[in-house]
Amino acid sequence: MNGLLHQISSGIASGAIYASVSLALVMIYQATHHVNFAQGEMATLSTFVALTLIHAGVPFWAAFVITVVLSFGLGVAVERVLMRPVMNAPVLTSVGVFIGLLLVINALDGWIFGFTIKAFPSPFHSAHPLLGGLVSPHELGETGLTVVVLLLVWAFFRFTPLGLAMRAAAHNPVSARLCGVNVSRMLGLGWGLAAAIGAAAGIMVAPVVFLDPNMMSGILLYAFAGALLGGVDNPFGAVIGGFIVGVLENIFGAYIVGTELKLTVALIIIVAVLLVKPTGLFGRAVQVRV
Amino acid sequence: MPALLEARDLRAGYGPPDVLHGIDFTVEEGGVTALLGANGAGKTTTLRALCGMIRRSGRITLGGERIERAATEEIVRRGVGHVPDGRGTFLELSVEENLRLGAYTRRDRAGVAADMERMFGYFPRLQERLRQQAGTLSGGEQQMLAIARALLVKPRLLLLDEPSFGLAPLIVREIFHILRRINAEERTSILVVEQNASLALDLADHAFLLETGRIVVSGTASAIRQDETVRRSYLGY
Amino acid sequence: MNRNRSAVWGGLGVFAVLVALAFVSSSYHLFQLTMLVVYAVAVLGMVVLTGYNGQISLGQGAFFAIGSYVTAILMANYNWPYWATVPVAAAASALMGFLIGFPALRLGGLYLALTTFALAVAVPQVLKVDALSGLTGGVQGLTMDKAEAPFHLPLTGDQWIYLFTLIVGGLMFLLAWNLTRGRIGRAMMAVREQSTAAEAMGINLAGLKTRTFAVSAMLTGVAGALSSIAVQFVAPDSFNFFLSITLFVGLVVGGVDSIPGALFGGAFVEFLPNIANEISKAAPGAIYGAILIAFMFVMPRGVGGLLSRLARRARKPAVAAE
Incomplete structure (x- = not known):
């Protein structure tokens, strides 16, 4: 029983990471109907930046904040330079561009920072076992921080005029413009925010999975599964989906398929969602534009 | 009365071919102008061109300032409220959020709050449904929401694209009654596009008639009402 | 009609040149040529899917x-002759394509790319995975015997493997060409251009897309x-995610809707x-990525696509001269 509880709690901890990346993906999908396949690699790049800062002597939390801010800039830049020109191009074009970006960032990470697997410090320590030894200090701290980030994002969208304008621009860009909203600026902000959320997730997961250029590829897969499970057009659903995928992954990994096949769990979840409930748990029916 | 909006040689379209072939018209300060015409004449295109939503050329001035090169959101900031074709409801957002978006460009919180109250005076039903998802509103309620949203911009000029479209006659009468009040009480100038010419001419003081992208008749509403072409083709007597 | 005939002659010409190369190339170059044909068939599978159906596969x-693996398992564990494994491999991948395509293609859009x-x-x-290592050889992979020329033909093993690959590859190109030209091809293109209208005309959209994806997976x-037969060795790390991405880049560079x-x-x-x-020892992936992005922007x-534009211009010199 304790074993199961342990799997669930560490599932929630990794679920928090998946939820963040799911949210980043869904935010962009909702606004542009494009999937940013490079979302994971962008987060990995951010994590490398954070590690470089930490090694240069910058205190952990300062490095965290600087990285998140820089990543926001990276997101805005990607939107301006790569996304804007292919906005209305066929799906293939945007997939090609984002796969290209994935390759470039992945290769640059390896080139600049090396392919060796690196340890990443955790800011969370505790002298005593937490919750009766059920969770590690990092798991607890990481989950807490991620949940705070997600709540802040939620509050931003729910309560601020800018958040409202971003939602409006995503749902109905023409009408948003007629309300005086600068839709293209909102898209840039959305990309920046998504990259910033991804960066936070990358820094939080790196102490667990260690840092190398391919750190996020598996996580991106779970995030896809989480987003589909929650509903691709529902940010709230994507977050819940991410947590569910985290727990399922751990339980399946521990008791059913073994840790060797953990990534296959993501594939199975994706196929199962598409078969059983393609709109996801919280999504609306898929709308087709003619 | 001085002209609030003036369009000279306005050409516009969606692809390379023009839909509007160089039209001239004015909307007077404080007045109501009706833009009449059959399906496909270019009425909606005219409103979209004024707001910079499509490719256009020519000269458009609002209160003496040129706006033909400005972006849509900039034109809105300069005082044009647009109730678009299809009402432009943010279906997923609540009624309140829809209204707050109308006031997005404004920084005067007190003024917005007061205007919001005035909107509830015009459209009490919106206040009843404030927390509801806008997608659940009826067509008439969505039309009211669209008008309120456009008015919260605090526009000098209100553009209305077929406010009667798809609505029951009773609701249409109510909406046009409110539009008349708005024009009188808020001193907001209105440019209204309508298929229902008799309805529009009742509201308007000036009108012009579009046919395949050209203005064929223009004048005061009462003169237009007497016009042979308009009478036979659009008023049906 | 004229265009069809020139396509047939062009195809035969290319095939003849490729056959002739078998007799003048060193065994190192023969291996490279063999792999070229292998990857061309793999990319062809994606052309059928993306070019004629508008769907994207990132997991080819x-x-x-x-x-x-089907070929390797049958050859290494069950001593099948190499040629007999090809139809089984085709059937197995087609089946897998059907299973993956069925849920994803009912929905269209990006779902297939994600899946x-x-x-x-x-x-x-x-x-x-360990449980299957009896069959797959686990991390070590499987090694097979080299194929030899049949009927005592005076050919080296490398020459024969190349020619065998070329014959099978040629048949696959013929199949794809026939498929995209006929009734099914027209239906496929209708699906790509206007899927709703195609559905209204009585084309079973999901069914057609799923079958197309099965054909694509089969190719x-x-x-x-063919690659197993040529390399005589399989191991899991040869089939990582990067292979799928490389094939995708190959598709974009070759042209998504061009069989040649x-x-x-x-x-x-x-x-x-x-x-x-x-160009860059350190970051070859960056070159791939940069090429991919550049093609999307400059030569989508x-x-x-470039070749067919040139061919059109050659057919109408008068127009080009203007």
Whole structure:
């Protein structure tokens, strides 16, 4: 029983990471109907930046904040330079561009920072076992921080005029413009925010999975599964989906398929969602534009 | 009365071919102008061109300032409220959020709050449904929401694209009654596009008639009402 | 009609040149040529899917892996002759394509890209798994015997493997060409251009898309089988996510809707790693990525698109002169 509880709690901890990346993906999908396949690699790049800062002597939390801010800039830049020109191009074009970006960032990470697997410090320590030894200090701290980030994002969208304008621009860009909203600026902000959320997730997961250029590829897969499970057009659903995928992954990994096949769990979840409930748990029916 | 909006040689379209072939018209300060015409004449295109939503050329001035090169959101900031074709409801957002978006460009919180109250005076039903998802509103309620949203911009000029479209006659009468009040009480100038010419001419003081992208008749509403072409083709007597 | 005839002659000409190369190339170059044809068939599978159906697969490497492993398992564990494994590999990858395509293609849009992306990431893990290592050889992989020329033909093993690959590959191109030209091809293109209208005309959209995806997976699976025969070795790490991405880049470079373009795509997949290594030893992936982005912006229809533009211009010199 304790074993199961342990799997669930560490599932929630990794679920928090998946939820963040799911949210980043869904935010962009909702606004542009494009999937940013490079979302994971962008987060990995951010994590490398954070590690470089930490090694240069910058205190952990300062490095965290600087990285998140820089990543926001990276997101805005990607939107301006790569996304804007292919906005209305066929799906293939945007997939090609984002796969290209994935390759470039992945290769640059390896080139600049090396392919060796690196340890990443955790800011969370505790002298005593937490919750009766059920969770590690990092798991607890990481989950807490991620949940705070997600709540802040939620509050931003729910309560601020800018958040409202971003939602409006995503749902109905023409009408948003007629309300005086600068839709293209909102898209840039959305990309920046998504990259910033991804960066936070990358820094939080790196102490667990260690840092190398391919750190996020598996996580991106779970995030896809989480987003589909929650509903691709529902940010709230994507977050819940991410947590569910985290727990399922751990339980399946521990008791059913073994840790060797953990990534296959993501594939199975994706196929199962598409078969059983393609709109996801919280999504609306898929709308087709003619 | 001085002209609030003036369009000279306005050409516009969606692809390379023009839909509007160089039209001239004015909307007077404080007045109501009706833009009449059959399906496909270019009425909606005219409103979209004024707001910079499509490719256009020519000269458009609002209160003496040129706006033909400005972006849509900039034109809105300069005082044009647009109730678009299809009402432009943010279906997923609540009624309140829809209204707050109308006031997005404004920084005067007190003024917005007061205007919001005035909107509830015009459209009490919106206040009843404030927390509801806008997608659940009826067509008439969505039309009211669209008008309120456009008015919260605090526009000098209100553009209305077929406010009667798809609505029951009773609701249409109510909406046009409110539009008349708005024009009188808020001193907001209105440019209204309508298929229902008799309805529009009742509201308007000036009108012009579009046919395949050209203005064929223009004048005061009462003169237009007497016009042979308009009478036979659009008023049906 | 005229265009069809010139396509037939063009295809036969290319085939003849490729056959002739068997007798003048060193065994090193023969291996490279063999792999070129293998990758061309793999890319062809994606052309059928993307060019004629508008769908995107980011996991074609998974079908390549299935084809490779079916051949390798049958040859290494069950002593099947190499040629007999190809139809089985084709059937197995087609079946897998059907199973993956069925749920994803009912929905259209990006779902297939997402699902196949997941498949590509998951497949190497499945190949490594201990429980199957009796069959797959686990992390070590499997080694097979080299194929030899039949009927005492005076050919070296390398020559014969190349010619065998060329014959099977040629048949696959013929199949794809026939498929895209006939009634099914027209239906496929209708689906790509206007799926709602196509559905209104009585085309069973999901069914057609799923079958097309099965054909696409089959073609890439056959390529995998041919690659096993040529390489005589399979291991999980040869089929990582990067293979799928490389094939995707090959598709874009060759031209998504060009059957002859698939040959260029194959050449690109085979030779680019060398070239990329020359340019930058440290980051060949960045070269791939940069090429991909550049093609999307500058030449979205790839080399194949360029060729067909040139061909049109050659047919109408008067128009071009203006």
